Amino acid sequence: MTHLRTMMIEELVRRNYSAGTRRSYIREVEEFAQYFNRPPDKLGLEHIRAFQAHLFTDRKMTPNSVYQYLAALRFFFVKTLHRPWNTLETPYPKRVMRLPQVLSQDEVALLIDSAMCPFHRVVLMTLYATGARRTELAHLRVDDIDSKRMLIRIRWGKGLKDREVMLSVVLLDALREHWRRYKPKEWLFPGGRWHNSKHPITTNAVYNACQYAAKRAGLKKKLYPHILRHAFATHLLDAGTDLRTIQLLLGHSDLRQTARYLHISTRHLSTTVSPLDTLNLSGKPIVPEPPART
Numbered sequence: 153m154t155h156l157r158t159m160m161i162e163e164l165v166r167r168n169y170s171a172g173t174r175r176s177y178i179r180e181v182e183e184f185a186q187y188f189n190r191p192p193d194k195l196g197l198e199h200i201r202a203f204q205a206h207l208f209t210d211r212k213m214t215p216n217s218v219y220q221y222l223a224a225l226r227f228f229f230v231k232t233l234h235r236p237w238n239t240l241e242t243p244y245p246k247r248v249m250r251l252p253q254v255l256s257q258d259e260v261a262l263l264i265d266s267a268m269c270p271f272h273r274v275v276l277m278t279l280y281a282t283g284a285r286r287t288e289l290a291h292l293r294v295d296d297i298d299s300k301r302m303l304i305r306i307r308w309g310k311g312l313k314d315r316e317v318m319l320s321v322v323l324l325d326a327l328r329e330h331w332r333r334y335k336p337k338e339w340l341f342p343g344g345r346w347h348n349s350k351h352p353i354t355t356n357a358v359y360n361a362c363q364y365a366a367k368r369a370g371l372k373k374k375l376y377p378h379i380l381r382h383a384f385a386t387h388l389l390d391a392g393t394d395l396r397t398i399q400l401l402l403g404h405s406d407l408r409q410t411a412r413y414l415h416i417s418t419r420h421l422s423t424t425v426s427p428l429d430t431l432n433l434s435g436k437p438i439v440p441e442p443p444a445r446t
Contacts (some may be wrong), residue, residue: 184200277323282306290352
């Protein structure tokens with residue numbers, strides 16, 4: 153491990169960045185250095201601008217992906233090397249806010265019922281019942297399940313914040329059966345082939361559980377674990393749950409992140425009256441008279 157890499161990791165740890173963010177930031181700075189075949193501390197703003205153009209033109213990256221690379225480079229130069237960063241010379245691309253894809257409740261049920269094995273089934277049920285991110289689910293511990301209060305504690309979420317979500321009665325029954333089958337001691341979802349490892353499952357294992365079930369279900373939509381988080385939020389909104397509660401359950405720091413689900417909630421869209429419906433129309437189009445002949 154190089155001295156620069158060690159410095160950056162130490163700075164990321166000191167500032168409480170999540171493990172996933174640390175990995176992506178390190179990888180993106182390494183790609184930057186490899187592109188110019190020089191140590192990153194020997195590069196400057198002109199190289200950052202050239203690399204940004206390369207990401208757009210050669211690698212065909214989206215503005216959101218390029219934004220992530222610039223965030224990593226800014227952290228490296230400002231926080232690790234303590235160099236100035238001029239946003240006028242290296243502007244961030246405008247991020248594209250896309251509406252998330254959402255499954256219907258019938259599609260979620262089909263996905264869960266199509267799980268490849270009981271372990272995958274309870275993983276998918278937990279994703280949907282809690283709205284957890286796959287990293288959060290992978291690091292759930294047995295003692296995070298509070299059956300007396302009917303809550304699940306999600307630790308070290310995005311921004312390193314803990315939160316609590318409701319514990320579904322149906323999920324509790326499934327988790328009890330899961331415990332009787334695998335006898336997990338520390339991690340709720342142990343890794344390893346027989347799920348008896350001292351380490352939790354990987355995020356790739358969570359992803360694969362979703363992919364295998366989607367293939368078995370014959371669902372044509374592009375599916376990944378975060379889709380179940382979107383479904384959790386949207387179905388709660390459809391059922392009448394207020395945005396503030398959903399924000400707390402998802403662990404969003406900004407209500408604007410949660411408000412985007414208003415755009416895909418069938419209840420909110422179907423009950424919104426179009427302004428055309430409020431017009432007092434005669435029912436017949438007005439046909440203009442032909443011009444008089446002279």
